[in-house]
Amino acid sequence: MTPQNTDDIYDCVIVGGGPAGATAAHDLARTGRRVLLLDKAGRIKPCGGAIPPRLIQDFDIPESVIVARARAARMIAPSGRVVDMPVEGGAVGMVDREHFDEWLRVRAAKAGCERRAGSFTTIDRAADGTAVVVYEPKGSDSAEVRIRTRTVIGADGAKSRVAADSIPGGGETKCVFAYHEIIKSPAPSADRGDAFDPARCDIYYQGRLSPDFYAWVFPHGETTSVGVGSANKGFSLRDAIRTLRKDLGLDEAQLVRKEGAPIPLKPLKRWDNGRDVILAGDAAGVVAPASGEGIYYAMLGGREAATAVGELLQTGDVRALAATRKRYMKAHGQVFMILGIMQHFWYRSDKRREGFVAMCNDKDVQRLTWDAYLNKRLGKPDHMAHLKIFLKDTAHLLGLAPTRPKPTA
Template sequence: MSALETFEVVVVGGGPTGATAASDLAKKGRKVLLLDRMGRIKPCGGAIPPRLIKDFEIPDELLVAKANCARMIAPSDKAVDMHIEGGFVGMVDRDKFDEFLRVRAANDGAERRTGVFEKLTRDSDGVSVVHYVVRGKHGAPDETVAVRAKAVIGADGAKSGVGRQAIPGAKDVEYVFAYHEIVKVPENPPEGFDGSRCDVFYQGALSPDFYGWIFPHGTTMSIGTGTADKGFSLRSAVETLKKQTGLENAEMLRHEGAPLPMKPLKKWDNGRDVVLAGDAAGVVAPASGEGIYYGMYGGRVAAEAVEELLVTGKGKSLAKARKKFMKEHGTVFLVLGIMQRFWYTNDKRRERFVKMCEDKDVQRLTFESYMNKKLVRRDPLAHLKIFLKDTAHLLGFAKV
């Protein structure tokens, strides 16, 4: 018998994805280890839709702002305001939000530990062994720890160490690199600033293939951008955005950067005892960059698949995580991917894209789909109108 401590599930990564998976499994009575790196905050605008707030029981006090409008800004600086009628988008600070989810997982019965994932091996009986490093404090040497796991959930973000070791094809992922700064809202904000509005900048000077943003967070705001172009300076683009909006002297509290995957992996599991979720599985929405809801939903379906594995002993159960996720959200990812590849190509197309956002049907269906995380199908006439208008813009017939 191995002398190593054994868990039924080890969840590597303590962001919203991993914390959700750990919480769900712990509530089922499973012995769960939630392993997280200390001090890392993902660059993120922090927007969460009502569907997430409801499905994952997020308390109102975690919402630092409630946005009821999105302003789309074209290369010409033309702005289109898309108002959210009868609802709002919640804004959260990721450091507090993520910690709340980790604490909740621990309260549900998961064991929290801090450490850096190192590698996966197998014990003599074939059970996975998770190796991780605990950084020494006050000059003490680092300690390498190993635990056995009947199942492993890799929720360790883009470029997942778990995925790269256990899942074929996990290294072949397309990324957008994101960078943002959290700054204080000035005592005298610039003219036009609105703490209940998300500003999205579709301008090549700020991103050649994505967008720049200013998202409200109560007394602070997130100012950022992203691109897949490794030669593009994200920090310089953020400085440009700050000067452009009169925020160049705003006090910066912190800054973060990280890669964001833009396409779900073709395979999320090894058919035996390892499954990926969240950024590790590539589920950040193209075009919008939204990842919190999809990460938490991915953590939930991964937990469901692992629970079935533990009950049945059948490794093929793990494939159900991807199958269920893609059945629910695959069409949205496909549509958003096509949209990003076409509309974000150059400023002429960005200008037309923002112009198209003036249409009330576009606004209504966009927000209904975003808020509820489902494509709206009940209004075929509106979809037909949007299709015809979209075609006109694609062919250049519509006036800008």
């Protein structure tokens, strides 16, 4: 019998069915825990859809879910200068979030997780102190539903209602707002030249398209994500996409759908309530600064949250919840810090963006960047390469380095 306004109880209710929530639900359900996944059905997050080989391997993503593979990235500076960064000996998987997220939810259900569609309202407490998740079911005129549960995982996005309800400082993180349009991928055209490549991700570091972040064109096989992000509330994201599509000859491409959502800029200082609630994914703020990459970090956060909940249920030791953030940030905090510094310095003006793109032409920069992205770790120390990058970085910041390629004879 389904627990609804009864004394029955779940081991865990997970709020939010994106990559973090669906991963947590799958991991807990396959260990035999009684899990409910509560999700706002129909919500799709704007996302370029790139997933590194590390994610594909760690989370057993089948080839059938990957809709395309990108074998290069192209950086475009304010001046129009382009720098190509080929993925040496590999490729980046591309997914469409509409289908990828649902595949993850279906996998969780097959592992034994129960799915429901609805909007989280609050967490109340039963007489014995047990958490009671309150939600409004989707497409129903019935009263709110109340569900008793031993634990709760909040994976409901950057403006997490679970975080605001239960975690000190939760739901207050600074965000970039992202918007994208999914269009039908264009057919090859001589008129377009190499402005679009179905095996390449293009990233535009131009103030006219984003004053403080970047715009992108990420192919997904039959469709393509054309998007932009900015924390500047007065900047029109839709106008920027309209401009970019026109510049690339994509303004007549068929629009499939469009989405917008906030993306957190910094991990929260606390992810749990010290009792029975823990956050994961965007709700915990784990999106890589500078790049905005979130799928891998969300799924890892969901897995870590599930591990902590499993330990708490088994031992009763609430310290398992707080240990999750410490373990996570020990593994990835350095990368977040470096990317945060990059975003702070390089995205502030077109002059600095020009220098950033110029620096990306360096082979050492490309090698270290791809190693960190593909494998989700900082590579083994290469002191000479890091010294060269540091000196070039300093020269560009001080305006001492050329930002345009030298003319050829």
